[in-house]
Amino acid sequence: QVQLVESGGGLVQAGGSLRLSCAASGRTFSSYAMGWLRQGPGKEREFVAAISTTGGSTYYADSVKGRFTISRDNAKNTVYLQMNSLKPEDTAVYYCAAASSSSRIRSGVPTNWGQGTQVTVSS
Numbered sequence: 494q495v496q497l498v499e500s501g502g503g504l505v506q507a508g509g510s511l512r513l514s515c516a517a518s519g520r521t522f523s524s525y526a527m528g529w530l531r532q533g534p535g536k537e538r539e540f541v542a543a544i545s546t547t548g549g550s551t552y553y554a555d556s557v558k559g560r561f562t563i564s565r566d567n568a569k570n571t572v573y574l575q576m577n578s579l580k581p582e583d584t585a586v587y588y589c590a591a592a593s594s595s596s597r598i599r600s601g602v603p604t605n606w607g608q609g610t611q612v613t614v615s616s
Contacts, residue, residue: 495519495605497589502610505579509614513574515589515607525605527565527572528552528598531585531612541587542574543595552599557583579614586611 528543590603
């Protein structure tokens with residue numbers, strides 16, 4: 494099992510940027526595909542981005558492609574989400590997720606979740 498703790502959320506104006514971090518405990522971080530999901534007010538939880546165990550493959554929801562970048566540092570047991578050109582519709586609680594494969598994260602069924610960090614984008 495891996496425990497996940499997100500940080501970096503906050504309030505930002507439209508067009509601004511934020512960088513989310515997710516610190517993972519345990520020695521097996523590099524064996525997990527990692528990703529981010531989000532849940533906006535009144536919406537279902539949705540996939541945002543995923544990254545393979547080595548970082549060699551990345552995947553994005555169409556709504557964030559070209560604006561968000563996912564990366565990982567296996568030496569630091571940390572995954573990041575750089576969010577640029579933020580829009581009010583990006584407002585959500587962002588959850589870090591881990592799974593045995595990126596397909597599970599893209600399907601919205603990871604095996605481990607963090608508690609989430611709030612991102613609010615004002616217009």
